[in-house]
Amino acid sequence: MSEPITTAASLPITITGLTKTYGDAKALDHVDLNIRSGEFLTLLGPSGSGKTTLLMTIAGFTRPDSGSLRFGETEVICTPPHKREVGMVFQSYALFPHMNVAENIAFPLTLRHLPKNEIAQRVEHALETVQLGGYGQRGIAQLSGGQRQRVALARAIVFEPRILLMDEPLSALDKKLREHMQIELRHLHDKLGMTTVYVTHDQREALTMSDRIAVINQGRVMQLGDPETLYERPASKFVADFIGDSTFLPVVTSGSEAVCHGRPLALPPDTPIRANSFLMLRPEKLRRLENGDAEAGMNIFNGTLKHIVYQGDSVLTQVTLPDGQVICMRGASQPDPTEIQVGGPVTLGLRREDTILVCDD
């Protein structure tokens, strides 16, 4: 058994005021982002939000209009890609079909003119690190999607980069393999310890893998935080909507109170009451109340049952409020059909501490 590859040291990445425009489109709009040494940071955002542009700028393939990019203390904005010592995994694998697995992985080392025996040794280590030991002589066409992605990963880490960049590397894989690879990639990161910037548009993938997530929209960082903070305390309606399932009920302000559906809301202490707020309703935070089992300070929503959706691991109950808006509750089990019928009354409760207001920004 050979030892796994370990990196010499990881590096923090400091991004300040990065801007990139294509014609009228602002792909990056004054992006500031401090990525910690050794952390797994995910750029999460919808298609066209600027994730790839930001990653390509870090890699050196895209030159920004203005701004600063530092690896550790070193400004690298004018450093060409091959001198940045950054490992990169693309969505499309970008493997060379005419080379076998070992030749593909050796490519970055061949470019760096390493001695042949050292190349062979490092390729073998990289293959073992991605659990493809013994696959060196296979052709690329003989590999499954997941194996190809691991070869791409081995090629990215074979020269022991201090920074690893991955752009939607799992998006071509089916759900089961994708979920398996998410855990594997995270383990690999923990083993190698390099600063990793990962791009995805899949919020669940981001929540699963990341130390911190930067939510990107229209070339701007909307919020940076750990998964729990982003999910539980989104800073805006955009972030609340993008991460997790929610419905939003409009809130009006009346003096120092926030009023929703004609009732003042019980809110956690120190909630700022701002104009144009919305109440964020996560399905798993709502629960159905039987006669009188509301806790003190709970917010109550009366409606009628619209539909019950059995989803295997959980049950989604849709409730129509008097103004016609539909809210959803997720529970572990089927409600008793003798107590609750389509069109019949349903009361849902939301605990005060789960009552979160968000605003458009």
Ligand code: ADP
């Ligand atoms: P994402 O990776 O989040 O889907 P991109 O970074 O690819 O987003 O794109 C951000 C914006 O910049 C989009 O509006 C896209 O059309 C535009 N864009 C990206 N690359 C180019 C390019 N080479 N030429 C023109 N427009 C581009």
Ligand code: MG
């Ligand atoms: Mg992209």
